[in-house]
Amino acid sequence: MNDRKNGTIFLANYTPFPFRIDHVDLAFHLHPTATRVRGKLTITPLAEAEDLDLFGEALTLRHGPLINGDEVIFEPLNPRLPPFAEGIRIDWASIPKDTFELEMEVEIAPQSNTALEGLYMSKGMYCTQCEAEGFRKIMYYPDRPDVMAPFTVRVDGSHPVLLSNGNLVGQGDGWAEWHDPWPKPAYLFALVAGDLAAFSDRITTMEGRDVALNIWVRPGDEDRCAYAMDALKRSFIWDEEVYGRAYDLDVFNIVAVDDFNMGAMENKGLNIFNSKYVLASPETATDRDYELIEGIIAHEYFHNWTGNRITCRDWFQLCLKEGLTVFRDQQFSADMRSPAVRRIEDVLTLRARQFREDAGPLAHNVRPESYIEINNFYTATVYEKGAEIIAMLRRLVGASGYRAALDLYFDRHDGQACTIEDWLRVFEDATGRDLAQFKRWYSQAGTPRLTAHLDQSGTALRLILRQETRPTPGQPDKEPVVIPVSYGLLAPDGTELLPTQLAVLDGPELVLEHDLSALSDAAGIAVPDRVVPALLRGFSAPVILEHEASRADRLVLLANDPDPFTRWEAGRSLAKDVVSATVLEGDTPDPTWLEALGTVLADDGLEPAFRALVLALPSEDDMADSLARSGAVPDPTAIHWVLEETKDAIAEALGSQLAQLFEAMAVPGRYTPEADAAGRRSLRMAALSLLSRGDDGRRARELFAAQTNMTEEFAAFLCLLRAGDADAARTFEARWRHDALVMDKWFFACIAQTPPDQAVARATALTEHPDFDLTTPNRFRAVMGGLTAGNPAGFHDTSGAGYRFIADWLLRLDPKNPQTAARMSTAFETWARYDADRQDLIQTELTRIAGAPHLSRDLAEMVARMRAAPAD
Ligand code: ZN
Numbered sequence: 001m002n003d004r005k006n007g008t009i010f011l012a013n014y015t016p017f018p019f020r021i022d023h024v025d026l027a028f029h030l031h032p033t034a035t036r037v038r039g040k041l042t043i044t045p046l047a048e049a050e051d052l053d054l055f056g057e058a059l060t061l062r063h064g065p066l067i068n069g070d071e072v073i074f075e076p077l078n079p080r081l082p083p084f085a086e087g088i089r090i091d092w093a094s095i096p097k098d099t100f101e102l103e104m105e106v107e108i109a110p111q112s113n114t115a116l117e118g119l120y121m122s123k124g125m126y127c128t129q130c131e132a133e134g135f136r137k138i139m140y141y142p143d144r145p146d147v148m149a150p151f152t153v154r155v156d157g158s159h160p161v162l163l164s165n166g167n168l169v170g171q172g173d174g175w176a177e178w179h180d181p182w183p184k185p186a187y188l189f190a191l192v193a194g195d196l197a198a199f200s201d202r203i204t205t206m207e208g209r210d211v212a213l214n215i216w217v218r219p220g221d222e223d224r225c226a227y228a229m230d231a232l233k234r235s236f237i238w239d240e241e242v243y244g245r246a247y248d249l250d251v252f253n254i255v256a257v258d259d260f261n262m263g264a265m266e267n268k269g270l271n272i273f274n275s276k277y278v279l280a281s282p283e284t285a286t287d288r289d290y291e292l293i294e295g296i297i298a299h300e301y302f303h304n305w306t307g308n309r310i311t312c313r314d315w316f317q318l319c320l321k322e323g324l325t326v327f328r329d330q331q332f333s334a335d336m337r338s339p340a341v342r343r344i345e346d347v348l349t350l351r352a353r354q355f356r357e358d359a360g361p362l363a364h365n366v367r368p369e370s371y372i373e374i375n376n377f378y379t380a381t382v383y384e385k386g387a388e389i390i391a392m393l394r395r396l397v398g399a400s401g402y403r404a405a406l407d408l409y410f411d412r413h414d415g416q417a418c419t420i421e422d423w424l425r426v427f428e429d430a431t432g433r434d435l436a437q438f439k440r441w442y443s444q445a446g447t448p449r450l451t452a453h454l455d456q457s458g459t460a461l462r463l464i465l466r467q468e469t470r471p472t473p474g475q476p477d478k479e480p481v482v483i484p485v486s487y488g489l490l491a492p493d494g495t496e497l498l499p500t501q502l503a504v505l506d507g508p509e510l511v512l513e514h515d516l517s518a519l520s521d522a523a524g525i526a527v528p529d530r531v532v533p534a535l536l537r538g539f540s541a542p543v544i545l546e547h548e549a550s551r552a553d554r555l556v557l558l559a560n561d562p563d564p565f566t567r568w569e570a571g572r573s574l575a576k577d578v579v580s581a582t583v584l585e586g587d588t589p590d591p592t593w594l595e596a597l598g599t600v601l602a603d604d605g606l607e608p609a610f611r612a613l614v615l616a617l618p619s620e621d622d623m624a625d626s627l628a629r630s631g632a633v634p635d636p637t638a639i640h641w642v643l644e645e646t647k648d649a650i651a652e653a654l655g656s657q658l659a660q661l662f663e664a665m666a667v668p669g670r671y672t673p674e675a676d677a678a679g680r681r682s683l684r685m686a687a688l689s690l691l692s693r694g695d696d697g698r699r700a701r702e703l704f705a706a707q708t709n710m711t712e713e714f715a716a717f718l719c720l721l722r723a724g725d726a727d728a729a730r731t732f733e734a735r736w737r738h739d740a741l742v743m744d745k746w747f748f749a750c751i752a753q754t755p756p757d758q759a760v761a762r763a764t765a766l767t768e769h770p771d772f773d774l775t776t777p778n779r780f781r782a783v784m785g786g787l788t789a790g791n792p793a794g795f796h797d798t799s800g801a802g803y804r805f806i807a808d809w810l811l812r813l814d815p816k817n818p819q820t821a822a823r824m825s826t827a828f829e830t831w832a833r834y835d836a837d838r839q840d841l842i843q844t845e846l847t848r849i850a851g852a853p854h855l856s857r858d859l860a861e862m863v864a865r866m867r868a869a870p871a872d
Helices: 226-243 287-302 315-336 339-358 380-413 420-431 516-523 551-560 564-585 591-602 608-615 620-629 636-664 675-691 698-706 710-722 726-736 740-752 756-767 777-788 801-813 818-828 836-850 857-867
Strands: 019-029 035-045 052-055 060-067 087-090 100-108 118-122 125-129 149-156 161-164 167-172 175-184 191-194 197-204 210-217 251-257 270-274 449-457 460-468 483-490 496-505 509-515 532-535 544-546
Touching: 060 087, 125 251, 125 270, 149 161, 149 191, 161 175, 197 226, 210 226, 226 251, 226 287, 226 315, 251 287, 270 287, 287 315, 287 675, 287 710, 315 339, 315 380, 315 420, 339 380, 339 564, 339 608, 339 620, 380 420, 380 483, 449 532, 460 483, 460 496, 460 516, 483 551, 496 509, 496 516, 509 516, 532 551, 551 564, 551 591, 564 591, 564 608, 564 620, 564 636, 591 608, 591 636, 608 675, 620 636, 636 675, 636 756, 675 698, 675 710, 698 710, 710 726, 710 740, 726 740, 740 756, 740 777, 756 777, 756 801, 777 801, 777 818, 801 818, 801 836, 818 836, 818 857, 836 857
Parallel strands: 019 149, 210 251, 251 270, 449 544
Antiparallel strands: 019 035, 035 100, 052 087, 060 100, 118 125, 125 191, 149 175, 161 191, 167 175, 197 210, 449 460, 460 509, 483 496, 483 532
16 A cells, blocks of 8 residues: 555554564665665564555666565556656565565666765765655665664775674675664665765763764864764763663764755764764854754764654654754753853744744644655754753653653653654653643644733732634644743842742633732832733743733843843843834834843843843844734835844944953953853854944954954954955955865855845856855755845845745756755745735746646645645
């Protein structure tokens, strides 16, 4: 039976695989255009009268299939398509009743594989990417995550380094053999062959296992691996200390690859990384790059338990491994760095990516119920909202309940392919809690809106919380979800009247009552005439808080709240009001707001990184989103210029303070990437960026010339570009032409910092640059993202040229790399928030893409979803 119905796959149609794969034996003879892969599968039937379905794509069958040495009859899996299109089916009549061996040999062409899925070549090296369904481009196989088996892999090839999963069990001239004893789904298979150099270390686990650690890179890049290695060792230790999880093989290999569709991949014992998330040196990587490397190294390592040892039953359960692993990497980063700063950064990403997705035509459940192309569901909703759900669970059951549930999860499900039901059951069993309603977070799309009203009569205080979720595509009616609301109360002088409480809103409305005279007595102050609520401390739930706090109340929170998140949030909402009022009514920035910013900046008791976050204005996309939510039609050009003016106003009002900070935050001595130094630099660079508006560019020019480290060099470069310094662009290019990762930054920045009315022309010119390369996703994303994310006003130019440019390039990329084309198409997902003319222009491009011949399943699905109205 084929699981596709009219091209769509449904969660409800899941059926278990009727065979067990006892062992997989693979032998590769590598060749760029004719790699031979021999497979021998040991299989035990588990049911009577079931066909054996094996997926396969772009495979040339050279030999077999043989069962116990004899040829067997097979049919195409899809009767309308040949076997190399979807796979083969072996009729149950040919299948023995007991354990048997299935053998076959296929041929594949890694060199012409530009989709970067399956076995492909990147700058002369062979590598693989199998998640989600890439293994079927390597061998006919039951390529589904609930089929787990131990693998033995022999690689024959002329390259000096030949790697696969597990432990090395033999090697000789031109070959190596690997054995992975841990049963795994095919999506975790990996193979790498190339002329690579290792940066090596060792670690001993808490179980006493001595593990060899290697980071494999192109010769010459070994001196840029130290930070990734350090992060890897800290990840090993942290997972032992915090989750009691130790590593389980004798070697852990990481390989850096230049051509990669995503960030990194957790293949068992052989993680493969986009080189941008491995290689770092002070001269080439920014503080932000270091932070991302640390987080992604940890993320992939943590998958060894949450993803690999316990995997997903089917791809609808993707959040089981991704939401949990994101949550774990966020916890890790919070422990390694400042928890307050990390939380704010995580919320910024959640809002920028997930809230945006949830508000438009691509909104979907954290656990989707159907898909056409699974690659399209590696989304912010599955990852980031999936992680927020786990953070809420932990808040609800407490740290010890959480640990007990996780212990039970590892105990009960090690070696299994699981579902969200299994996950929630361990929480119910370990804590006695009923999570039936909580489960709606997995099955209901859209961001809940939380409204709060404070009612004060005499000394009786009532805080009324209400929730509502608007319709999303295919889900017109919404039920209330379980929302943990952390809150406290302040007096107008900043005294805390009520320390943090956790209220749980699980119906449409919840009323919380407090006795103001008792609270004031306890706090040792007179009964205040008004109370300032601090709501959603720590951002305790992924909701939109709609609370009409007065400007005065928000100033109180910004200056006083003990919770850094609410403090920052108050400042952010004041900033949004200022910018909105300027966009909509032509106001000028409120002097009390500028003054409050100055007070925060001057507060040396606050971490520099926190102060930098308070100083940063909302992004253009964030402003467009806020205006749209408040019922206005955002004008991207107006937003761009108002934000520029607002920055000018801050620079003017706080100039001398910023100049002082710029000096005071200088980090003496050698560059180190750790959080304190990075935090100081972030405040220093925030000051520089504002100062460079009024200081004739002297500071930026000096810093740009000094080349102390990439964080400062690049920040200075951005200032110069913004000021229109074309020489700086040429200088930077000449300096870094040899370094692809730095040049990606250059491509992005050149487009992002161009005035909006020239941005499309600049982007077009850069596609003619000799180093522009369609088939390297990092470079493609740098140029396209430079326009869509870096220069929204340019992208949304009323001529429609930005939309046309992106659509043209998506159509060019699609035949080569559908996965990346589909992912970049989300630039259009916000179309419904704009005016009718822009909507028409975007829809025209979406229609043009949809009508193109031979569109990939990936891009076709995305465009079809985006062409529909956002909520029908
Ligand atoms: Zn992951």
